[in-house]
Amino acid sequence: MNRRNHPVPLHEAAEDSPTFARLAQLARESTERLKAIESLIPAPLRASIRPGPIEGTTWCLLVDSSAAAAKLRQLLPVFTAKLSSRGVEITAIRLKVGSLQR
Template sequence: MKSVFRSNIFSLEQAVGAAPHLAVLTQRIRVSQGYLDDVQHLIPAALRRHIKAGPLDEGAWCLLVSNAAVSTKLRQLLPTLQRTLTQNGAQVNSIRIKVQMRPTS
């Protein structure tokens, strides 16, 4: 007996392709990660594991950091990061830093 559900199984890529909003979101995530990849070499190696690519919205890019100390150091690098992104053709008008608070258990 054939499964009724078998014909309705979609891969994640198919689901994203079928939903325009998800496709746009997926593209923004890829671009944001690409921006981080482009500036990774400018960030001290000890800080890299504490920084994640965050939301990208209308020219404003957000970097998510694990703590305030990383945020402070990264703020010093913002002009260099933005200049590098602009030189590489990125449409980034501003970079924000957001400290991600760890959930307490």
């Protein structure tokens, strides 16, 4: 067993561990999904949304206010259709409201 006594960059750790590699892949995929629907999100709301976890065919968006979530809830069918047209297997988009760290 080769133990490292020095810090390892995240990308190296991800390459060495299947679990970290999968998490890194899901984080990239979530970010790509948000970029794919960004043009459908009203400009004033874009800063209040962050990509969240992907669990199977369900994706979560992190939203910083309930007002923003209420508006986004109306757009979820449009988001799902857009992602499906790009070949993303998605059955639901969840919204999680909370303070976003920036």
